[in-house]
Amino acid sequence: MSARNRVRGLAKLLPEWAWNRTKRTPMTSYNPTRETEGRDTAIQSVYSVFDYDAESFVEKKLPDQQACHPYLDSGKITWINVDGLNKAEIEKLCNHYGIHQLVLEDILSIGQRAKMDEIDNVIFCLLPMLYYNDATGQVETEQVSIVLGKNFVISFQEDPQRDVFDPVREKIKTVNSKLRHRQADYLCYSLIDTIVDSYFHVIDKVNESIEKLEDTLLLQKERAALEKISILRREIILIRRSISPVRDLVNGFLFSENPLLDERHDKYYKDVLDHITQANEYVENHREMVMNLQDLSMSQINLRMNEVMKVFTMLATLMAPATVIGGIFGMNFDVIPLSHQQDGFYITVAIMLIVPLIMMVWFKRKGWF
Secondary structure: OOHHHHHHHHHHHOOHHHHOHHHOOOOOOOOOOOOOHHHOOOOOOEEEEEEEOOOOEEEEEEOOHHHHHHHHHOOOEEEEEEEOOOHHHHHHHHHHOOOOHHHHHHHHOOOOOOEEEEEOOEEEEEEEEEEEEOOOOEEEEEEEEEEEEOOEEEEEEOOOOOOOOHHHHHHHHOOOOHHHHOOHHHHHHHHHHHHHHHHHHHHHHHHHHHHHHHHHHHOOOOOOHHHHHHHHHHHHHHHHHHHOOHHHHHHHHHHOOOOOOOHHHHHHHHHHHHHHHHHHHHHHHHHHHHHHHHHHHHHHHHHHHHHHHHHHHHHHHHHHHHHHHHHHHOOOOOOOOOOOOOOHHHHHHHHHHHHHHHHHHHHHHHOOO
16 A cells, blocks of 8 residues: 555544644654744733732733733732733733743743742742643643742733633632632642643543543454554653643642742642642553553454464365365376266366365364364
8 A cells, every 4th residue: 555545544544633743742842942932923912810809809801911010019819811922021021020030931931841940039830731622632732831929820821712710710709719818829729720630631531532442442343543542642641741740840839938838728739739640640541551452452463364364274275185186187197087987077076175175074173263
């Protein structure tokens, strides 16, 4: 089969991104030497703010970064969410809120490992947000940066179209929620917890794909099984690489003695640590399941090959007597049994058929097929 025909065949069986390299998420996307000029003018940042305390809250959509400046000293807890990273605007916002240049570089960089840093008067954490694309079966990642300062939290997202923070927004709108009565570090915890909990939705989707592929493999109805297994392995590696460092991030909050963090909230970060540990265990289990599926697929391929070879061997064995008999009666000798009898030809053909039938009965009794 030619390469072009093979690609056409895979296109009917697999998502488009799987065989088209230009549509795949790169496995290694972070390069510290790469410039961030792509953040400059192509993306328009969108700003939303929640300014709240135990008695009231204000939710607003802001036109630009300058409109965020008055909330630095509002006297309440402020959450500014920035969707879309425009480099020039992010630099101005970070300068106003006293965010260090190193933190700014991390915010604008792409594809970084999850981490937590304490620089000057803020705590900075960076972690991936995962989405499962039902149309393509692809796991998509988005880098989220969170800056915790005194009485404010600023979150930075790449994609203005989607996030997982709606549960946090609903808690802020609820009068008696813990979020309304706690400090800014509890808001930071809530954002991290929401992101970690969203991982389980992606893991469940991948688990469904694994179970579906396993069922089709057991029923021997799967075409291009190795290709699909390879795709699943790639997605699991992407998930594992994304969420594994989040455990270190949460540990950073637990062991930090920064005055921005309230010791009463350690139990909540321990709960997040339990969740991320469980998520990592699930991913490891899925990795082993996919490896087992690969072994199962290879075993089935070998089994089918053995069955084919068994059939060919059986046919060759059954045809051997007829070949021998035909060779004997086809020799150029004058004296050959049955050669001068009127029914010699029919008797010879009958022997050629009877002998294989006897062999088939004998093979059947031996259990060879």
